[in-house]
Amino acid sequence: MPICYGRSTIAHSRSLIRPLSLQELDIIAEIPKEEYILKCTSACAGCSDSLALRYVLKAAGPDTVLVVPACCTSVIQGIYPNTAFNVPVYNIAFGAAAACASGMSNAFRKAGKKTNVIVYAGDGGTLDIGIQAMSGAFERGTDFLYICYDNEAYGNTGMQRSGATPLGAKTTTTPTGKTDFKKDIDAIIAAHDPLYQATAAAAYPQDLFKKVRKALTFRGPSFIHILAPCPPGWRYPTEKSVEMGKLAVKTGIWVLYEREYGKLTIGAQSKTAMKKPLPLEDYLAPQGRFKGIDPRTVDILKQRIAKTSAKLLSEEAAP
């Protein structure tokens, strides 16, 4: 059994590039300085998986175990006998993360331990091969947090299409663009009626931090779906990961919301985007995966966005 222990504890530096609101400053003050992702990960430049995970772990704290199925995060940890992660990480087979976490959570609780059990899985491991185990774990009321970081393809194996790949996106197995819609995993999770579920984006770390903190207060299953733009996979320059995430929200193709005890609240950023979205083309144009996309496909995507917004707004307005 390859087991590796982290050594380095050097913190990342963080710089602020614009004035912050008082509310944002409050959250930043709350975000711990401790780093659980150490230097020298094997992530690609501009990786938003590791950016998101950095904040997930800051929110969760040291009494946390990550359960990671095959995905980019299995690689990012580094190569045995080294690891760049400073919380225990249990790597498990592709379709097995939620079931493994289910056993782990039960064993911890039986032993009287409150240790957070967090699945950190990619979109393939969640929407495709891992969906059965995940559905089972939610149905059984497992006390855990399931996080799906979504780069909309099998990134680790070189960008093959997954159930999360959006319509029109080119991947190595959809060389002329995907002809099917992205699977609505959030609706599937909602059907399990979890205590808490949310969407988030690596580009909005404070929002993500708050949501992870909140999710971990529930004793039962909770779910967070994070949009994680991928520079090599989506084919945009590495420095634009945060911009891509923000454009996804501002164009409305990614909606930030949370559902607490079934009650939906749409995030302020998405509320604004729903009222006055940026043109979808602003999001599609910088990405090589959408190069040459048929204008009719763009129209279908826009209709889809409008439909999703209307659905969410009406759910939120419902008493």
Add this chain to the structure above:
Amino acid sequence: MKKIATGNKAVAEAVKQAGPDVVAAYPITPQTEIVEQIAEFVSSGELKSRYIPVESEHSAMAACIGAGITGARTFTATSSHGLLYMHEMTNWAAGARLPVVMATVNRSLGPGWNIWAEHTDALQERDTGWLQVYVSTVQEAYDATLMAFRIAEHNDVLLPVMVNLDGFLLSHIMQPLDTVEPGDFVPPLNLPHAIDTKNPAGYGGLTGPDQQFLIRWDIERSMRDSAKVIEETEREFARRFGRKYGFTEDYRCEDAEVIVVAMGTLGKEAEVAIDLLRKEGIRAGSMRLRWLRPFPKLELKGKEVVVIDRDYSFGRGGILATEIMAQTKEELFSVIAGIGGQEVTYENIADFVRNRRRGTEFWFGVNTYV
């Protein structure tokens, strides 16, 4: 305590006494009675386990792995397609050095849907790093299950153990069962690599070509060491509770010229055939193989050997016969019998011996020597 029980109930009884922290299981015929019984023990409070009613066998083993790595004692049970479905995770459990104990109620594989006894299911798990024991009576199912926890969790082993019992022929047969007070026979589990959030470690991450073989070799080394632990555990079991076991159960082998080798209930049935053959003046003996992994050195030198396989590897032959061929220069008579619960009586076994032909394979029922 003396009672009457089925093979399945006997396994459940032993599990109750070993007291796993987590049991994760999924129903499948003919194993279901084991997990039903355990669920009953848990709901009545007799067994203080967390019972996870998973949605598949793949998840059953994954949950045992997740629980196991926290240092918890774990158990599951399955059969046939359930075992095949968890195959990816059986490999993981062994690779992760987790002492999961699992009862496999051996059953045929589809298609067609045949729910009766056959060993091909467990034999397809032969190379996963699990220790495998095959039992032949209700009492032995109980004893072997209890011992399995002690063997698996021994720090010289730390590998999972599979207790195999024949579907229906043993799982659903009532026989006398004498349960014991195990006391400290199964000591508390001390998993040296259990997760500790105060000393964080990465488990099973990316491993290069310069390391993987070392990890594999470590499994093999423990598998070899497990033979000593098995002997020691069976000796201690005999000392405390009076029942003796070994890698094989030999019956009238000392002066035998021909030896029947088989596993499970067929191996027990063979003893009756031996008595019959002895009356006819045929110097026969039987050797029931109990432990398939680690595979023991069999004393077969200079003997004629009849191997009965309730299993098959297409294009090669009976799996047990093939294992034995790797160990002996003697030409075997290989019999394929009992597939999918096909009835095999002691009379049939006596016939195999009477009509044996060295160096051939005989399919019972098809009645062809190949």
